[in-house]
Amino acid sequence: NAGVTQTPKFQVLKTGQSMTLQCAQDMNHNSMYWYRQDPGMGLRLIYYSASEGTTDKGEVPNGYNVSRLNKREFSLRLESAAPSQTSVYFCATPTDTASGNTIYFGEGSWLTVV
Amino acid sequence: DAKTTQPPSMDCAEGRAANLPCNHSTISGNEYVYWYRQIHSQGPQYIIHGLKNNETNEMASLIITEDRKSSTLILPHATLRDTAVYYCIVRYLQGAQKLVFGQGTRLTINP
Numbered sequence: 236n237a238g239v240t241q242t243p244k245f246q247v248l249k250t251g252q253s254m255t256l257q258c259a260q261d262m263n264h265n266s267m268y269w270y271r272q273d274p275g276m277g278l279r280l281i282y283y284s285a286s287e288g289t290t291d292k293g294e295v296p297n298g299y300n301v302s303r304l305n306k307r308e309f310s311l312r313l314e315s316a317a318p319s320q321t322s323v324y325f326c327a328t329p330t331d332t333a334s335g336n337t338i339y340f341g342e343g344s345w346l347t348v349v
Numbered sequence: 350d351a352k353t354t355q356p357p358s359m360d361c362a363e364g365r366a367a368n369l370p371c372n373h374s375t376i377s378g379n380e381y382v383y384w385y386r387q388i389h390s391q392g393p394q395y396i397i398h399g400l401k402n403n404e405t406n407e408m409a410s411l412i413i414t415e416d417r418k419s420s421t422l423i424l425p426h427a428t429l430r431d432t433a434v435y436y437c438i439v440r441y442l443q444g445a446q447k448l449v450f451g452q453g454t455r456l457t458i459n460p
Binding site for chain 2: 278279283337338342343345
């Protein structure tokens with residue numbers, strides 16, 4: 236998980252509240268991703284960003300917005316949290332050079348919506 | 350986006366070889382096959398990747414069929430610490446694309 240920092244690590248929200256998950260990487264990678272993982276399920280892609288200033292929807296984008304204001308940071312916003320968004324959220328960034336071979340993940344953000 | 354299909358669960362005895370299959374029939378010529386694993390709720394951990402040839406590293410071996418439509422991850426001497434969910438994904442080595450994880454295979458190593 237070196238090089239990818241997510242905040243906060245834990246958060247409890249009430250239904251309807253808003254919040255932003257922050258992700259920062261210090262590896263100068265172009266691409267960044269947000270995934271969610273529900274109990275007993277695989278990772279599902281929410282949004283991704285191929286480069287600074289660009290974002291695209293993944294598999295499950297509804298209820299989320301993202302912002303890639305600079306190369307280092309990619310934030311995920313829940314405008315009106317719902318219990319169905321209770322999940323663990325992972326930020327990730329892959330190496331994007333010919334010599335690279337891995338995807339770096341953050342440690343995860345545990346979100347509970349009550 | 351190339352999709353992958355894996356069995357939902359597998360069991361293996363400690364000390365034996367664990368063979369995890371993955372189907373990726375829509376893989377394109379420039380996409381690599383990657384394997385990751387996730388222990389509990391930690392972030393996924395890189396294991397190995399390959400394009401056409403079989404690959405081996407200190408963790409595992411990767412066998413890719415000649416037509417590249419499927420592959421097998423081999424953990425040669427499984428230990429209890431190898432109990433995890435294993436994900437097979439395909440991606441280009443360069444450029445941006447959706448990185449789609451399937452459901453993965455929950456591997457349980459039994460004593």
